[in-house]
Structures are given as C-alpha cells and as structure tokens.
Amino acid sequence: MRVLHVAQPTVAGVHSYVLGAAVNQLGRGWDVRVACPSDGLLGRDVAAAGVPHAVWEAGRSPGLSVPREVHSLGRLVAEIAPDVLHLHSAKAGLAGRLAVRGAVPTLYQPHGWSWLAADGLQARAALLWERSATRWSACVVACGEGEAAQGRAAGVPGPITVVRNGVDLGRFRPAGPAGRRDARRALGLPHAAPIAVCPGRLTRQKGQDVLLAAWGAVRERVPDARLVLVGGGDDAQIGAAANGTPGVERFGPTAEISRFYAAADVVVLPSRWEGLSLSAIEALAAGRSLVASDVPGLTELVPHAVGALVAANAPGELAEAVADRLLDPGLAGREGLAAAEWARGFDITRTWAGLAELTGRTARVNARRAP
Incomplete structure (x- = not known):
C-alpha cells in the first residue's frame, strides 16, 4: 500500500507526528512518502529515516500563493499515485482537498482546528471551509476526544474518527x-x-x-x-x-x-x-x-x-x-x-496501530469501490 503524507509545518508537534507515522508505516512494509517544504526539520528527518521526501513549498497562512500550492500538490499526487492521501494540518488540508477533490481516498488530520487560529471573518471563512471540504475527505482524523467534540459542535459533518495521540514511553520516563x-x-x-x-x-x-x-x-x-x-x-x-x-x-x-x-x-x-x-x-x-x-x-x-x-x-x-x-x-x-x-x-504503539487500521480500511473501501 502506498501512502503519501503531506504537511506544511516542519517543526514541533506536526513534525513529530508525521515523522513517527511515516517511520512506523515504513516498518509495516508500506510504500510511504512525505511531501513538505524544504525548510525546517521534517524533510531532513524523514529522509534520514529512509522515507522518500518530496518537496512541496507552501506558506503557513492562506493567501495569493494558494493556487500555486494546489497545482504543485496536485502534480505530486498524480506522480506518486498513492492509495491513501493523508493531509496534516490546515494548509495541507486546504491545498490537498482542492487538488484531489476526493479522487484519491483522503484522510485529513487538523492537529487543531483552523478556525481557532483566526478571528472575525477569517475564522468564519475557515469554519465554512472545514464544513464544506469534509465531502472530499474519506475521514477526518481527530487527535483526541476534545478535538472531535469541537468539530461536531461546530457542524463539521462526519465521519470524524479519534486516533488518540501518544508518546514513546521508553523515551519519556520519570527522572528522579x-x-x-x-x-x-x-x-x-x-x-x-x-x-x-x-x-x-x-x-x-x-x-x-x-x-x-x-x-x-x-x-x-x-x-x-x-x-x-x-x-x-x-x-x-x-x-x-x-x-x-x-x-x-x-x-x-x-x-x-x-x-x-x-x-x-x-x-x-x-x-x-x-x-x-x-x-x-x-x-x-x-x-x-x-x-x-x-x-x-x-x-x-x-x-x-x-x-x-x-x-x-x-x-x-x-x-x-x-x-x-x-x-x-x-x-x-x-x-x-x-x-x-x-x-x-x-503509549505511542496504540496510536500507530489505530492509525494503520484506519489507513488500511480507507484503502480497502476504495479498492472495493473501484471498477
């Protein structure tokens, strides 16, 4: 199975999550790729872990660059031909769903809803977009129950599936x-x-x-x-x-x-x-x-x-x-x-098991629907 992860943030929590997910799925024998900007840590770290990295240049905020970002990501998806497209955070969720529009089974993981980062009209526009774009998502992946409840309360239509975040308990352990x-x-x-x-x-x-x-x-x-x-x-x-x-x-x-x-x-x-x-x-x-x-x-x-x-x-x-x-x-x-x-x-092992099950199920459902 071929999975393409796409992210605009290349540091902090999204970096850790995408890197960990990609390495875990590579270890399952999957064909895994990561598309992200060339700056920051993510591209360097996935490549060092043996995961192919495709450069997708994108800014953090929506703006005049969006059409270019949509076009370039659409071209990447066509070249890589993933069985599942996994979009992480708001910008990848915007560009990826506009580029593919449901033609490839798409998981969207907000890592914090986009409208919470905005005010006024911008927040309202972000919420309307999230409600509308769900039709191009096979599933929205929430990191926790609170995030899922926020989405449902705001009118984001389902399905929203919780795959709860975790950490490596061998690395993070009590220090006396x-x-x-x-x-x-x-x-x-x-x-x-x-x-x-x-x-x-x-x-x-x-x-x-x-x-x-x-x-x-x-x-x-x-x-x-x-x-x-x-x-x-x-x-x-x-x-x-x-x-x-x-x-x-x-x-x-x-x-x-x-x-x-x-x-x-x-x-x-x-x-x-x-x-x-x-x-x-x-x-x-x-x-x-x-x-x-x-x-x-x-x-x-x-x-x-x-x-x-x-x-x-x-x-x-x-x-x-x-x-x-x-x-x-x-x-x-x-x-x-x-x-x-x-x-x-x-424990992070539970997170990766849950994500693998959801990703595999998404790919299998699409395969059954194919002519």
Whole structure:
C-alpha cells in the first residue's frame, strides 16, 4: 500500500507526528512518502529515516500563493499515485482537498482546528471551509476526544474518527532527583532553584504571553523561581516580552526535550487551543506535575491528581497554580508520580496501530469501490 503524507509545518508537534507515522508505516512494509517544504526539520528527518521526501513549498497562512500550492500538490499526487492521501494540518488540508477533490481516498488530520487560529471573518471563512471540504475527505482524523467534540459542535459533518495521540514511553520516563540534577547541570540551570518549564513554539496558540504576564506574581511568592521557555517560533512580541522578564531563560528548538522535563519541578502549558497536546503527554510520562489551560486537547489529559487546570487567558489563576507547586515540592512530586502512571494509557504503539487500521480500511473501501 502506498501512502503519501503531506504537511506544511516542519517543526514541533506536526513534525513529530508525521515523522513517527511515516517511520512506523515504513516498518509495516508500506510504500510511504512525505511531501513538505524544504525548510525546517521534517524533510531532513524523514529522509534520514529512509522515507522518500518530496518537496512541496507552501506558506503557513492562506493567501495569493494558494493556487500555486494546489497545482504543485496536485502534480505530486498524480506522480506518486498513492492509495491513501493523508493531509496534516490546515494548509495541507486546504491545498490537498482542492487538488484531489476526493479522487484519491483522503484522510485529513487538523492537529487543531483552523478556525481557532483566526478571528472575525477569517475564522468564519475557515469554519465554512472545514464544513464544506469534509465531502472530499474519506475521514477526518481527530487527535483526541476534545478535538472531535469541537468539530461536531461546530457542524463539521462526519465521519470524524479519534486516533488518540501518544508518546514513546521508553523515551519519556520519570527522572528522579539524580536525573533532575544531571539535567540541570547539562543545561546550565541552577541546581536548587524552583524551575517551571514551558515547551512550545512562541505563538499566540501556545499562550506564552499569558505565562509571562503571570510570572511577576509567581516571583512575588517564589523570588528565586526560574521560567524556562523551550522552542522556536516567530512571535516577536512574545520574544521581546520573554527577553525583558526577570527570571526567564529561553532555549531554541531541541531534540532533547526530555532533558528539560527532567530538569523541571512543574511543566506549564497555557495554550489557547490544542488538538491533543503531545507536550502535555510527554511531560506527564516524564513524571512531572502539569499546569495547563482548561481547553479541549488539554482538559482530557489533566485529571486533578496530576496537576491543575486553569482558565485560558487568566494570568492570576495561572500564577497561583504554578507558585503553589514551586513552593510545595511534595505536592508537585505526588502529582508527578500520578502523572507517570496516568501516561501509561498514552503509549505511542496504540496510536500507530489505530492509525494503520484506519489507513488500511480507507484503502480497502476504495479498492472495493473501484471498477
């Protein structure tokens, strides 16, 4: 079976997911290809893993480049002739479904609904598009129950199938006191300071601006606290705020994110929206207390015993929850133990098995319909 994965984002969560899915399917003996832009990490990493990479240049936002992106992706699909076309995130979902229009069995995986990233007329247009374009999708793949419920509530017609995100539990595992000490030494972080880690690209979606607004209140209660932001991103305003906030350190994108979880006392995810956060699952599997926004894609990951949920865009609530855990290592430690146990239900092998079953079923249904 030949599968073509298409993605415009080449870093962060989509990068990890597409790379993992492609490598897993290659290991099943499938003919797997990945189409994505030439910049970023995804093309390099899939090629290094033995997965053929086709260059598809595309910008993140819709604009005047869309007709060219649709045309070039249509040409790629015609050349590769996949049995299943798997489109990841909004831009691939737009260009791919316009290019193919259901002629090839198509799985669309939003990794966070497109209308959540927009405002006003743009958000309304994105929602209308998602409702309409479903007719060119054999199935919409949701990363979690919250994302599926959001789509149904917004009127996106079915079928929407949940293939829940997971992580490699061998890579992300609890680190005890010695692991924390070693990680801090390797990262150049102070051994004794209370440390909160916030992973993710610097974007409005991830809500680092809310955390930075809360950080002064955290430091009033915990004067020696450090906030570590880990990730790239192009939001200059958030970057400037981070650089000007006392007690904040920034690190760029890294393949060693597990080391940052090991160094943390608490992990903070103040996102405004998510599909099903891989960073949250990683932090839980690493045995770290988690403070997160009460939004779909995070709510279902944070039962009371493993951390705290706070309202999105609420710096006061966020500051209180983070400071409580930095001041009380016993609380954070108990939540971390519960988190590691809870995360056992998010093994990546279950994710890849579910995705393979759905992909195979999609190809078989099309084969039965063919003349």
